Amino acid sequence: MKVARPIAALIESFQKLPGVGPKSAQRLTYYLLHVPQNELDDFSDNISKLKKDTVSCSVCKNVNETDPCSICSDSGRDHSLIMVVEAPLDVVAFERTGKFRGLYHVLHGAINPLENIGPDEIFVQELLNRVKGEDHGIEEIIIATNPTMEGEATSMYLTKQLKIKDSNLKITRLGMGIPTGADLEYADETTLSRAIEGRREL
């Protein structure tokens, strides 16, 4: 194949991205050939600066510009409430709802024995350290890991460990049930069972 080296190199870079196959990588690369150089320079800068200009918040482990992050250092938020999520994108999703005014804790993964990811590979100890001591001021921990095998295993493990640290701590799990806009007919049994268990009085 006689593809110019700069083109082949960029195709290869794009192919390393998740969900980008050889054909899409080609299409994206040839598309960029028609984009003005200053836009390419911006794109290039944004990639190289992505990690240089961000830090992991020492409190919640979310990725941010400052340490502690803008959420952890916001005195207007409820510091007695912590939502535990698997990934930074989950924080983005919850922030978009505008319904949550507490803090977060990002685990950066979930317990997954099949892939050798145990509690030590994710930020579990850092969460336990946050509720350590007598006067930690935390009243409730909402476990918002994904409703997958790994997320549920992580949820169970966290509940057990948190209860050991502080038996009075309120630990909740995100409500499970039918998502908005779904068709009951196509919902699986587990989702329907969870929806029945989680029914609310009107």
Place this chain on the structure above:
Amino acid sequence: MKVARPIAALIESFQKLPGVGPKSAQRLTYYLLHVPQNELDDFSDNISKLKKDTVSCSVCKNVNETDPCSICSDSGRDHSLIMVVEAPLDVVAFERTGKFRGLYHVLHGAINPLENIGPDEIFVQELLNRVKGEDHGIEEIIIATNPTMEGEATSMYLTKQLKIKDSNLKITRLGMGIPTGADLEYADETTLSRAIEGRREL
């Protein structure tokens, strides 16, 4: 939304790419946060160098590292045969077959009156210049524009103009018919009509 600025900037850059929506742009950006800095630097370099390290071949208008490009300057190829395509990616596709040993001409578009793209906006004149003069040595031009309205219009226009330049020039159009692996039942009428017209004796 409290997303760190470097993250928001990269999400925006990804969103400008064709076929990348806000969700995919987010996913790609957060994925890159877990990639080592040296790989990010490579990716970044490949983008900023893409256009700086490539040139448009003055003969065939394909994008390459050298001028004339590696195909046009290859004496092992058949210089009497030119395949006219719409885009550089089409060259890549034909080269992958390994069945074509002639040269190419990349139009960089197709005639499309609805979008104000006429023959002057694409490299038509450059193609005509290649067959100009008595001793141009070109025997056949294969028109390989897409089988779309625009591609067909371009094909008709090119045929007319090329015949004016040199009435003895052999001008052919890519064979049309059923693609390999397709199901006859689902083929549209135009494709089937073309397949009947283009039938071959066994």
